[in-house]
Amino acid sequence: MQTLHVSDVTLTFGGLNALSNVNMEIKPGLITSVIGPNGAGKTSLLNCVSGFYHPTKGDITYGAKHLTHSSPHQVTKLGIARAFQNLELFRGLSVLDNLLLARHTNLNYNIFQAIIFFGKAARLEAENRASVEEVIEFMELEPYRKSIVGNLSYGVQKRVEVARALTLAPDLLLLDEPMAGMNIEEKEDVVRFIMDIKQERNTTIVLVEHDLGVVMDISDQIYVLDFGELIGAGTPKDIASNQKVIEAYIGED
Amino acid sequence: MATNRWLATGNYHISYQDEQKIFSTHLDRSIFIVFLSALFIWPLFFEVSNKFMLVIDNIMIAVVAIIGLNIVTGFAGLISIGHAAFVGVGAYTLASFSRVLGDSNMLLTHAWPLMIVLSGLMGAVFGAIVGLPAMRLKHLYLAIATLSFQMIFQWTINFMDFFDQGQTISIGRVHWLTGEVARKDHYVFWYYIILVFIVLCGFMVRNLLRTRYGRCLSAVRDNDRAADAMGMHPGFTKVYAFGLAGFFAGIAGALHAYLYRGVGIESFTLHESITYLAMAIVGGLGTLHGSFWGPAAIKVLDLQVEILAEKAAHFLPASMNLATALRPFTFGLVIVLFLMFEPRGIANWWRIVKSYTKLWPFRY
Numbered sequence: 240m241q242t243l244h245v246s247d248v249t250l251t252f253g254g255l256n257a258l259s260n261v262n263m264e265i266k267p268g269l270i271t272s273v274i275g276p277n278g279a280g281k282t283s284l285l286n287c288v289s290g291f292y293h294p295t296k297g298d299i300t301y302g303a304k305h306l307t308h309s310s311p312h313q314v315t316k317l318g319i320a321r322a323f324q325n326l327e328l329f330r331g332l333s334v335l336d337n338l339l340l341a342r343h344t345n346l347n348y349n350i351f352q353a354i355i356f357f358g359k360a361a362r363l364e365a366e367n368r369a370s371v372e373e374v375i376e377f378m379e380l381e382p383y384r385k386s387i388v389g390n391l392s393y394g395v396q397k398r399v400e401v402a403r404a405l406t407l408a409p410d411l412l413l414l415d416e417p418m419a420g421m422n423i424e425e426k427e428d429v430v431r432f433i434m435d436i437k438q439e440r441n442t443t444i445v446l447v448e449h450d451l452g453v454v455m456d457i458s459d460q461i462y463v464l465d466f467g468e469l470i471g472a473g474t475p476k477d478i479a480s481n482q483k484v485i486e487a488y489i490g491e492d
Numbered sequence: 493m494a495t496n497r498w499l500a501t502g503n504y505h506i507s508y509q510d511e512q513k514i515f516s517t518h519l520d521r522s523i524f525i526v527f528l529s530a531l532f533i534w535p536l537f538f539e540v541s542n543k544f545m546l547v548i549d550n551i552m553i554a555v556v557a558i559i560g561l562n563i564v565t566g567f568a569g570l571i572s573i574g575h576a577a578f579v580g581v582g583a584y585t586l587a588s589f590s591r592v593l594g595d596s597n598m599l600l601t602h603a604w605p606l607m608i609v610l611s612g613l614m615g616a617v618f619g620a621i622v623g624l625p626a627m628r629l630k631h632l633y634l635a636i637a638t639l640s641f642q643m644i645f646q647w648t649i650n651f652m653d654f655f656d657q658g659q660t661i662s663i664g665r666v667h668w669l670t671g672e673v674a675r676k677d678h679y680v681f682w683y684y685i686i687l688v689f690i691v692l693c694g695f696m697v698r699n700l701l702r703t704r705y706g707r708c709l710s711a712v713r714d715n716d717r718a719a720d721a722m723g724m725h726p727g728f729t730k731v732y733a734f735g736l737a738g739f740f741a742g743i744a745g746a747l748h749a750y751l752y753r754g755v756g757i758e759s760f761t762l763h764e765s766i767t768y769l770a771m772a773i774v775g776g777l778g779t780l781h782g783s784f785w786g787p788a789a790i791k792v793l794d795l796q797v798e799i800l801a802e803k804a805a806h807f808l809p810a811s812m813n814l815a816t817a818l819r820p821f822t823f824g825l826v827i828v829l830f831l832m833f834e835p836r837g838i839a840n841w842w843r844i845v846k847s848y849t850k851l852w853p854f855r856y
Contacts, residue, residue, distance in 0.1 A: 289721065315723035327721070329714035340711050344723040346704045353706075356699040364703060365508040372508075407723070 240267035240410055240443065241302030243288065243319075248297035250283055250467075257283040258294070258467045265411070265445055265460075270437055272446045272454045275464035276487060281447045282324060284464070285413050288445075289321040290314040301411070316344055320409035322400045324416045324447075330389035334380060334399055337388055338371045341406035371406055377439075378402040378432065394425045401432065411443045412436065418450055426450065430457060451488075455479065463487065500850045514698055531687060535680050545679035546751075547795055552686040553747050554787035558771050559693050559780070560740030564619075565769070566778035567706070568733035569713030570626055574638040575768045577645035578738045580760030581618045582611035582745025584649065587661040587755040591654060596664035604666045604750065608689070611746035612739045619738020620731050627727035642762050649757045658757030663749050682751045689747065693740060697780055700736075709733055710778075770827050776839025785838035790826075797822045 245263040249256065258280045265271045273281050286292040288299060290311040299306040306314055311321075329337050346367060348360045375381060378398055383391055388399055401417055414433070418426045430453055436442050448454050454461065455475045463471035463478060465487040471478055478484055497503070498518045505511040515521035535545075561575045572578075586607060589600055600607060625637040650658045665672050666681075673681045700706040708729045711719040716726040749755045767790065775786020801815035834840060 291717070291720075310725075311717075311720040312723045312725050315721060321721050323718070323721075327715050327718040329711055329718060331714050332710055336707065336710070340704075340707050340719075341722050343704050343708060343711075348703070350700075350705050353703040354696050354699050356703065360699075360703050361509060361512065364512060368508040368511070403722075 240441075242266055243411060243443075243445075244298075244300045245284070245288070246298050246300075248284075248287060248294045248299060250280070250287060250292060251295045256467045258287070258464075260297070261464070261467070261469050263462055263469070263472075265443065267410075267443050268437075268441070269459035270433070270444045270446060270457055271460045271462065272448060272458040273462050273464060274448065274451065274454055278466075279464040280467040281464055282415055283467075285321065285415050285445070285447060288314070289319065289413060315407060318408075318410040319413065320404035320407040320411070321413040322404040322415060322417060324419065326393075326396050326400055328388045328396060328399060328403070331387065333385050333387055334375075334383045334391075334402075335371065335385060337399060337403050338374060338406045339367060341403045342367050342371065345408075370408075374402050374406045377435070378405065394421055397421070397429070398432075401429075405436065405440070409442060411445065413445045413447075415447045416449065417446070418448060418453065426453065433457065499852065501852065501854060512702055514702075528691070532684070535683060542679050545683060547791060549679055549682055549686060549751055551787050551791045552683070552690055553744050553751065554768070554771060554791065555690055555784055556686070556693055556747065557741050557744035557768060558775065558783040558787055559697055560737040560744070561768050561772045562775075562777065562780070562783045563697065563709065563740070564623075564733045564737035565772055566776075566782070567701075567709040567713060568730060570623075570730060570733060571631075571635040571769075572638045572734070572737065573635055573762075573765050573769065574622065574640075574642035574645070575737070575741055576760045576762070576764035577642045578615050578619055578622075578741030579745040579748065579764070579768075580645055580649070580757070581738070582615045582742030583749040583755045583760065584655060584745075585611040585614040585742070586663055586746055586749045587655060590661055590663050590755075591656075595662045601664045601666050601672075608743055608746040608750075611749075612743040615742020615745065616735045616739035619741070620735035622738075623731040623734025626730035626734065639762075642765055646757060646761060649760075655757075660754040660756040662754045665753065666750060678753075679751075682747070686747055686751075689743060693743065694780065701780065705732075713778075767823075770823070773827065773835075774830050774837055776837025776842075779837070779839040779843075781842060782837050782839035785842070789838060790823075793822065793826060794819065 243265040245261055248258055248261045250258040261284065273284060275281055283292060287294050288306065290306065290309045290313065293308055297307070301317055301319065304317055306317075329340060332340070346363050348363055352358065352360045375384060378401065380395075380398060380402055383395055383399070388396060391399070397417060401414065404412055417433070418429050421429065433444060433446070434457065437444055446454070446458065458475055461471075461473065461475055461478045462469060463481070463484045470487060471481040471484045473481070500517055503517060515524060557575065557579050560578070561572060564570050564572050586600065589597065589607065593599060622638060622641045626634055629637055649655050655661065665678075667673070668681065708719070708724050711722065711724065712726050712729045712733070719726050719729065745760075748759060771786035771790045772782070773786070774789050775784065776782030797819050801818045805812050805815045830837065
């Protein structure tokens with residue numbers, strides 16, 4: 240379990256600063272939330288961490304490793320998994336295949352063993368399948384195992400998205416609005432999953448979310464972004480009484 | 493313990509190895525074995541003309557090529573309009589040996605299985621090189637990049653003295669355990685060889701598809717951003733897909749060269765590339781058995797139309813021009829109809845039949 244440091248990160252698109260001098264420290268074993276109004280740079284921040292964007296300035300480190308210039312697949316290999324906001328599933332494949340795909344890097348047989356299949360590849364694939372089954376059970380996806388992902392309802396697809404990130408067996412899980420567009424019951428389910436992931440699977444979680452009620456309830460640490468700048472950091476209690484945050488959300492008079 | 497091993501109905505998998513099996517029931521496996529042995533045995537009982545055997549051999553060579561095309565276009569979702577050029581790379585690998593060492597060199601006539609695999613590897617190398625633009629390009633732009641390889645290939649061969657500017661370069665008769673394969677046995681002999689290669693290639697791909705080397709292909713097809721986040725390098729995966737496609741194309745090319753005992757550029761033109769794409773679409777993109785349906789359907793249709801056109805020309809000499817136009821016309825029509833009404837190809841009919849029989853003897 241390592242700490243993720245985001246130090247002085249600036250991300251510029253042309254003349255627009257999506258992020259300016261953001262500093263964060265994401266401690267292991269906690270749920271850290273990133274909140275802020277629309278366009279505040281929350282998803283950009285996650286993109287920087289997971290390697291889809293590279294910061295213009297500043298540095299991102301995970302333990303002793305620098306992530307600043309890493310590609311997504313390199314970041315994934317370090318044990319950082321990401322669930323996307325706008326579903327990025329393999330829509331033409333079944334739930335099972337989606338999850339099996341996430342174990343890509345864990346399977347260390349070579350292509351010749353794959354062609355012969357019997358022996359090492361078969362054994363590893365069976366183990367692979369068993370570990371996927373464990374995640375399916377954890378995320379309660381049993382009824383949808385063989386369904387094509389593109390045909391499932393939005394709420395289930397969101398759950399598959401989280402399950403796929405979990406299948407990577409990450410130490411650090413980045414969740415980008417896992418509750419967007421859900422009703423209250425589905426939200427409660429997701430919150431329950433998040434708490435379980437933290438406690439049973441011993442995973443650090445970074446949560447980007449709009450639902451302030453949920454965020455205040457489950458977060459250990461909150462960072463608030465507004466127009467790419469960090470305007471508040473602290474425990475939920477600190478944030479609730481932070482004048483700048485209140486202004487950003489409610490507006491000044 | 494599953495009590496019933498013959499029908500899919502009521503058959504529950506009790507281990508994950510069980511679920512991975514290619515043939516999930518004894519019935520599936522038996523049908524496959526019977527079908528395969530029938531393919532091996534029938535030439536012993538039926539005397540067929542060389543022309544007919546040639547058509548069958550052609551279909552089977554196309555099957556090998558389409559297995560490759562299906563990997564890159566069907567599974568990895570990268571449109572390749574240069575597949576005939578990859579097939580050509582395989583054939584011209586043999587041709588270059590023939591030019592340097594003479595067409596009846598031991599290497600070509602005795603070590604032919606080695607040469608076929610070597611041609612496959614050569615195809616794989618070229619496939620990977622041509623696939624390099626896939627690191628950056630997508631969709632139509634990538635298709636044009638593969639088209640450019642087709643053009644470069646044709647031009648290069650047409651202007652190289654070494655390859656006789658695209659005229660036929662002969663390849664000697666091969667030897668079998670019993671000595672040189674005689675003229676009258678030629679087509680039957682290659683029927684068996686191609687059949688063996690198809691079975692090997694088929695099982696190779698089938699095995700790849702149930703491992704990570706096959707799954708990564710569908711991943712980059714469906715969503716390469718997510719594939720990246722799953723820890724695979726999308727660019728390299730696409731290059732690998734092209735390499736794999738090139739391998740099968742190369743094998744098909746070498747088989748083609750041996751079957752015709754010569755290599756000429758006219759078999760590897762743009763027209764052939766498009767025919768291959770059509771076969772893949774008609775067969776069903778993204779399915780392994782689609783690679784078998786497609787070539788069979790297109791080639792048999794082609795043959796029937798040719799016979800029809802000949803008959804028409806015989807009875808109505810005035811309709812000669814119309815009859816020659818009939819072939820490209822039906823070809824185009826079939827593709828358009830498939831794209832409109834069955835974009836998933838003949839493989840989808842097979843899937844429907846399978847899903848009906850799955851629940852047998854129950855209705856639902």
